[in-house]
Amino acid sequence: MERWANSSLGKSVHFLMVCVDVPQAEVVARKYVNELGLNGVCIGFCKDESDFPHFRAQLGCQGLIIFDKNSKIVVRRTAALNEVGVQAFVSTDAIITSLLEDDDDQNSAYTADASTRIYRDIDFLRSDLRYRISCSLETIQQKQQSRLGSVPSVGNAEMDAEHDACSLLFDRLARERTPKVLAELVQALATHFEHEEQLLIAAGFGQNAPEGFSPLISHTKDHTRIITAARTALALTLKNGVPLDCAQNLAHLFEQHAIQFDTHYSDYLIAYAGRQS
Structure with a gap:
């Protein structure tokens, strides 16, 4: 969305991101601005549940909402990145451009930078996100000392231990590149994701979220996306070795999941x- 806001579309369209992670929404919103260097997109937050929209909505990863110039909803849910990849951006860009062209005779103004405002593929998107996050010197220094698939602590010993075990397997996979290690990784991921989801349910994570805003549903969908990618990779490499870029891409999925999803459940x-003790 930051790319759109800083493109030709940003002159005619307001791009808004609203954090609904109450009660720490303001903290999370400010963290996103600082860590990702956002300066084009408008950032908002809900102080409490009374600030939630009074119309049907969903988290951004489940699809965006598009309003027209009269503040009426014209698209309630665009294609979702988690479901169709970067094609979600392509279709959303086309919708926005079409709406603008209906009201503006200068159509060429919105086509000149069309190829640069949309990520060409999911790997390019991840690279850009990693770059933005790594702009923090502290993060760069930490990353230099870390291994493939390493993720920040979530403040829970069990989850940290499982994350570390997965990280070790990612590192082994990059070095050995064998289907055997990949199979071990698939099993470790499946076991970890199942345990994590059970723990989040027990902790009440997303329990009272309105329809469409459940962070638990988004979290579990991303688990499914990662494990599907890992199982697909295993099926394709049973007879041959595992390419290095395959190991790296799977590790990047795991790392980005930790940043985008796991950091929200530590509290x-x-x-x-505390309630259990």
């Missing part, structure tokens, strides 16, 4: 642990 697990 819930800490509170849950």
